Amino acid sequence: MATPNHLGNHDHRSKELPQVLVLEPPPIMKFYGDQFLNDFQLLKAWESPLPLDQFLSIHAQSVKALLTPGRYPLTRNILQLIPSLQLVVTTSAGLNHIDLPEFQRRGIAIASAGDVYSEDVADMAVGLLINVLRKISAADRYVRKGLWDTKAEFPLGSKLCSKRVGIVGLGSIGQEVAKRLQAFGCRVMYTSRNKKPFVSYPYYSNVLELAADSDVLIICCGLTEQTRHMINKDVMLALGKEGVVINIGRGAIIDEKELVQCLVQRELAGAGLDVFENEPHVPRELLAMDNVVLSPHRAVHTPESLTAMCEHVKGNLEAFFSNKPLLSPVMNI
Numbered sequence: 001m002a003t004p005n006h007l008g009n010h011d012h013r014s015k016e017l018p019q020v021l022v023l024e025p026p027p028i029m030k031f032y033g034d035q036f037l038n039d040f041q042l043l044k045a046w047e048s049p050l051p052l053d054q055f056l057s058i059h060a061q062s063v064k065a066l067l068t069p070g071r072y073p074l075t076r077n078i079l080q081l082i083p084s085l086q087l088v089v090t091t092s093a094g095l096n097h098i099d100l101p102e103f104q105r106r107g108i109a110i111a112s113a114g115d116v117y118s119e120d121v122a123d124m125a126v127g128l129l130i131n132v133l134r135k136i137s138a139a140d141r142y143v144r145k146g147l148w149d150t151k152a153e154f155p156l157g158s159k160l161c162s163k164r165v166g167i168v169g170l171g172s173i174g175q176e177v178a179k180r181l182q183a184f185g186c187r188v189m190y191t192s193r194n195k196k197p198f199v200s201y202p203y204y205s206n207v208l209e210l211a212a213d214s215d216v217l218i219i220c221c222g223l224t225e226q227t228r229h230m231i232n233k234d235v236m237l238a239l240g241k242e243g244v245v246i247n248i249g250r251g252a253i254i255d256e257k258e259l260v261q262c263l264v265q266r267e268l269a270g271a272g273l274d275v276f277e278n279e280p281h282v283p284r285e286l287l288a289m290d291n292v293v294l295s296p297h298r299a300v301h302t303p304e305s306l307t308a309m310c311e312h313v314k315g316n317l318e319a320f321f322s323n324k325p326l327l328s329p330v331m332n333i
């Protein structure tokens, strides 16, 4: 295989292929390499010995498409260095790494993960909830530590069926969570920016009222200025001492310091967290709590979802370069 030169070019064929800038490899490339993008010339910034701004200046007037992972901040400063950019394909469902108003101002289209991950993330949300309620991780630790054979009684878990579950954000992930929990016999209700006419779950326009009527809150929305710290102390106190919080959205949707305090002071019964405010930092207090289940932001990733994402990214890039509609355009920017 040809080694890339400082421009990020890979082989002699690449000159004729549409160029796609990649500033940092997205998870699909880490797991599957980049063979699935053989029909494109990938300009890999991280393989260039040049500083990023110099690397970008070489391609600034020509490159039209950028492929990016969810964690790479796409700021006004970066966009200024790539004035020819017309499309960003992000492999994330969340868009909080993107300066959306600046994209809109520049007329740059965005294609997101769409609903490719929704089923896997919903499975994880339900898995975390059952784990917290039935203490599966704690039970595993109890057995491994050899405590079964002793007088240390393992505490009772709590039943999932008939729990009142408040879903925060009824987009495609929230809808998949709702579908699964209905099958478990839960009473599903939700809050969302708007009432969804196609579902019959009770709608709350206010998260505080939703929390007051729920046993469990599952955070499924995106992180925006409106949702940052939306799950604050008042919301957690309204959920109450028997309440459980599950977060598969973004860490900063919950006020993490207050969450820790509520758990320490037993104002909440437990939490299942796939996401954190300052990843990969996890507050130390949480590590010691048996009623908290922790996961390293992996809800979206299964071999199946990553395979689907390879196809999805390819499909979006092919659509763009052949002037067809994107598979998953972000509309409301």
Ligand SMILES: O=CC(=O)O
Binding pocket: 070, 091, 092, 093, 094, 095, 113, 117, 300
């Ligand atoms: O968290 C992962 C994503 O937004 O896709």
